[in-house]
Every structure is written in C-alpha cells, then in structure tokens.
Amino acid sequence: MNPVLKLLIEGGSLTTGQLAQVAGMTEPEVNQHLEQLKKEKIFLGWRPVLDLSHEAAAGAVVRAVIEVKITPERGGGFNRLASRLARFDEVESCYLMSGGYDLLVFVKGPSLQKVASFVSEKLSTIEGVLSTSTHFMLRCYKDQGFLLDQGDANTSRLNVAP
C-alpha cells in the first residue's frame, strides 16, 4: 500500500513534514502523494478533532444522530435519496445501514431548535422519507480515536530506565 495512505489510515496527527520523515521521503514527495490521493478522491481533506465540552468551545454546536427510514426507488435503490440528504450543510455524515432503519445521519447545528427545525421542516418532509428518530448527543467520551478528558497516567513514565 502507498506508505502515505497507510499513515493516514492509522490516523495520527502528523504534519506533512513529519509524515515525510516517518515514511523516509522528502516533503515534496509526500505532497505529491497527497495530491495524487486527492485526485483519486481517496484523500478528501483534513478536519480537526475538538473537545466541544470545553468552556472555550461551549455552546458552539449541538449534535444529533437521526435514524431515517426511506423508500428505496426502482433503478436507484437508496442512493439518490441518500445523496440528496447528504448535501444539506447540517449533515456531517450519512451512512446506509443494515437493520431496523436505512440511513444513519449525523447532523449538527448552532442550537437545539435549529437542529429540530432542520429535522421537522427539511429532512422529514422530503418525499420518500418515511420516518425519523432523532437522538441528541449529551456527552462525548471518545471522538475519532481520541479519548476526551480521561486523565490517563502515561506521563508518569520514568525518564531514564534500564
């Protein structure tokens, strides 16, 4: 596998300069790989992972997951409706699921009311959407591999040991 892609999949937070050193390449080479991966639409972009429970970020965003049941269409299955839902700015992620509902939609908004009105006015009124079930997120313990505020003790490692 492309070594840069492999490091990206591992999900570290290295800069391109650091990626270059770890992969044993020059930085321009890493950038070339990234450009190529972008062209191939494998690498889509960088996003920060934030702990939004901190006071500095508090109140910035409300997040919810919505289970959506939809009617599959002849010829297109779930795809047309799913990509239509996915285009809304409020939607962060959208997955087709096996099991009791069809789409799992992650949405965010500036307030509970905004998210609620998005669901009731936009999402649930789309033709083909049969039902929605909205769950607001209360607290985050782990996000994209990062543990939030767990106070792990790995800083207590000795500086010099045999």
Place this chain on the structure above:
Amino acid sequence: MNNDPKHWVARHVAALPKSGIRDFFELVAKMKGQDVISLGVGEPDFVTPWHIRESAIFALERGKTYYTSNLGLIELRREISKYVATHFNVEYRPDDQVIVTVGVSEALDLALRALCNPGDKVMFHQPCYVSYHPSIALTHGVGIAVPTYAKDNFALTAEALRAAWQPGAKVLMLNLPCNPTGGTCSREQLDKIAAFCIEKDLIVLSDEIYSELTFDGVHTSIASLPGMVERTIFLHGFSKAFAMTGWRIGYACGPALLIDAMMKVHQYTMLCASIIAQEAALEALLRGWDDVLRMREQYHRRRDLIVRRFNEVGLKCHSPRGSFYAFPDVTATGLTEKEFAVGLLEKEKVAVVPGIAFGDNGAGHVRACFATSYEQLIVACDRIERFIGGAKGTKA
C-alpha cells in the same frame, strides 16, 4: 560498640557498583519541568492495550485476589507453552517445565541462584543489560564478560566466546536481541555458539525478552537448535512485546529438574507472581497478538527514522535488527559518551544513556530508545543535529 551501619552490609553487596544509569537518572530528574525529551527509557511508550487492562479489572471484580500455585496459574502456563511452541519452535510441558515469575529479572535471578555454587563462572556478553553482572555477583558467581564489537554490529560471535572462555565456566547468559545495542546473532553464529556450548558443557540462560521486536529476518531461539533444549533455560516475559512493564510478569521454561530447582527458590522468596497480573498476561496471550504486530510496525518505522537521522548527522549507527534501542557511535563529535550525553541533556534537553553504563565496550556510544512518538523523535533528532553542529563548532 560500632554504630556505623556500614559494617552490617554484606561484603559482596557493598562491593556492587551503583548502576551507571542511576547517576544519569538523577541528573535528568534535576531537570524536571524543562521540556526534556527522553530517549533514555527502557520500556514501550504504549500503554498496555485496553482489553488486557480490562481483563485485570474483571479478575479483581471476580474476587481473584489470592495466591496462585508457585509455578503460576496452570491456564497461563498452558498458553505460555503453546505460545513458545508456536513462536520459538520449542516444546515445554506446562505441568513441570514452565514457571511464571515476577518479570524476567526474577527468572534470571532464580536461574542463577539455582545453578551457581560460590565461585562458579558465568559468561555474559557485553555491553549488556545493567543487571547481568551484579546478578552474578549476588549469587556469589564469577562473571566473565565476552566483548561484542561495533564492527560486528554488536553481534555475539563464537570466536569471541571461545577467546573469553576459561576452564570451569558453567553458565552462558544470552540476551538476543540485546539491550542496549540491539545486537542479534546470525543463524550461522548461533549454530556455532550452540556447538561451543555443547563442547564446553555450558548451560545457557537465554533472555529473549526483545524477540518479538525483530524487524529483519526471523528470530531463532538457541533452545530450538539440536541438542540445546536440554541445556537451555528459556527466559521470556510480557513487558516489551505486550507493553506490560509495570505488571512484572515473566517466565522461564527448561528441563523439569532445573525448573524445579528454580521453583524452590521462588517458593521461599516470592511465593508466586501477582494473580491479577497473571490474569492480564493470560489475556495478552489469548488475544494480544494483533497488538504486538501493530506496535512492532510502529517501532520498525521509528527505527528506520532514527537510524537514518543519526547517520545523516554524522553519528555512525548500525540498524539494530531487534529491540527498540539505537546505539550510535558518538566519537566523531570529539566527545566521550558521557560528555555527549550530559552536553546533549544540558544544552538541548534530550536524554540518552551513556553506553559505558552497559559495560566497557559501550564506550564511545550512547543508547537512544526509539519507543517514543514520531513527533517527539523528530524533535529529538533535530535537537541532536543542532547539538552536534554546536559541539563540532567548539572543537574546530
């Protein structure tokens, strides 16, 4: 009346030198809070995988708080036996050929105590782990150091072994891959060493704690070579491969009679290893192999990174086949290993350990542990580069 406590200390203990690492540890401790990047540790930077930690918590919840058999939990010994057969190609019976110990350190101590009469000669290769020589002295044995050399990438050779051999030598201690050099043996050399052990009737204590962290080629245990299982005590543990240093779980496998002799010492001193840690070790063997592979891949990349950077900045450094230590030659800077380590710490806040702490042959080298994050490693290498630039400047 003599009130000075000194005269109560046993002579052989009083005669033990303080570990060279200890001095350096104190120096680093003084710099607390100063953004020191430490490449001076001898342990993984990974925390023990969660499923292993969780199994220890579950063991506590189930009330597993009692002693185990002196030899250790039979379930654990069974899994150890399977693991050693699979990964090292040696068969040991869980019932009487495996003993669970408090780290490999205890296993090593038990083996030496079970084998050594006062004055018995014990050979060990040097540079080596700091406790080898003192452990021999504590059992009233006599240590014979076998040098390994930078020109051989610190691999032990049968020739060096033969040259250092003395009549009456009884035990050979091996640590391959080696802390601090990362040195290993070629298969050809290992065959010759095995033949030499049979010729001279040596019993081998083979400490293979870094074996899973072999990056190039396949690790071969000397115990798996023809005629060796009868004269080898195989020592291993969970600290490095499974990132479980603080749990203190090791084990020894060997001929039943020798394991029984070690068990005698163990039962009167340690009784048994902690049951909670044994439960965690069991989980590690049952479901931890993917973690080992994941961590090994990380160490492998870090090794390539640090060795490349050392050589680029003019510190000659062989690529260690195993372990997570690089052992670069620092003499090109015009500094001794101690001056280099102290200077680097004071000027650039990077801690490495002077090679002399691991024996005379470590002179001119430092040990740099690459079990730390990519980000930290890169910054450490940048700082070392800057330090070398400065050090060369002042010498010119």
